Amino acid sequence: MENPAEDTQWNDVLRQKGIIPPKPKEAEITEEQIENMVENVVKTYTSKEQKPEELELDDLDNLEDELDEKVFLEYRQKRIAEMKASIKSNKFGEVLEITGKDYVQEINKAGEGIWVILHLYKQGIPLSSLINDHFRNLAHKFPMVKFVKSLAGLCIANYPDQNLPTIFVYHNGDLKHQFIGASCFASGIKQDELEWMLSETGAFKTKIEKDPRPKIRDALFSQLNGGHTQSIERQDYNDDSE
Numbered sequence: 001m002e003n004p005a006e007d008t009q010w011n012d013v014l015r016q017k018g019i020i021p022p023k024p025k026e027a028e029i030t031e032e033q034i035e036n037m038v039e040n041v042v043k044t045y046t047s048k049e050q051k052p053e054e055l056e057l058d059d060l061d062n063l064e065d066e067l068d069e070k071v072f073l074e075y076r077q078k079r080i081a082e083m084k085a086s087i088k089s090n091k092f093g094e095v096l097e098i099t100g101k102d103y104v105q106e107i108n109k110a111g112e113g114i115w116v117i118l119h120l121y122k123q124g125i126p127l128s129s130l131i132n133d134h135f136r137n138l139a140h141k142f143p144m145v146k147f148v149k150s151l152a153g154l155c156i157a158n159y160p161d162q163n164l165p166t167i168f169v170y171h172n173g174d175l176k177h178q179f180i181g182a183s184c185f186a187s188g189i190k191q192d193e194l195e196w197m198l199s200e201t202g203a204f205k206t207k208i209e210k211d212p213r214p215k216i217r218d219a220l221f222s223q224l225n226g227g228h229t230q231s232i233e234r235q236d237y238n239d240d241s242e
Helices: 009-017 031-045 057-063 069-089 100-108 126-141 191-199 216-224 232-241
Strands: 115-121 146-151 166-171 174-180
Touching: 100 115, 100 146, 115 126, 126 146, 126 191
Parallel strands: 115 146
Antiparallel strands: 115 166, 166 174
16 A cells, blocks of 8 residues: 555545545745755855855855755745846946936936935046046946936036035935035045945945044144154053153
């Protein structure tokens, strides 16, 4: 007599007729369980610290022999869906130059969920040119964000020069943050410093772990000390030790 629990064609017929009970349903695997299983296998077969969400399709092929088939297929489908979503969202990657007539279409109507970072500049202002250089690199680094630049006079009539450089940050067409005038930016601002400032608006996530900008009081002391970089804290310590 055949085992009614076995997966045979005859048992399938009996189940359809209601003669034997249906096969018990397999317990569903939660997303958290899948993540944990994959992470454990990743740690086993790779020597470097690699997160499951960083795996590419070639990496997934290497996991196939290590994982239960069902777990592997479910995770592969999940990663493919994530990659498709990433490709769909990473649709910019370059700085768009606009004029005033493009403002509404390119900024206010950029699309649902889209962050837009606009730089108003003027030729002949070194800080504006430097920010434009950084914008090119940041646009490539964060292609899900729409980086835009415009000559201030062509974008907003009679925009005052003392307000330059200006950076406006929009989300869903609404102005969320603004940086107006040179006082908002360090002289000779570095790319990682600008990246940190913009990331604090919520437009994108940076991998920079702490604010790279020099502390204001250290910079002030450096100026008062003739350009030396000794910090106030160090100076206080030396004074106390005398």
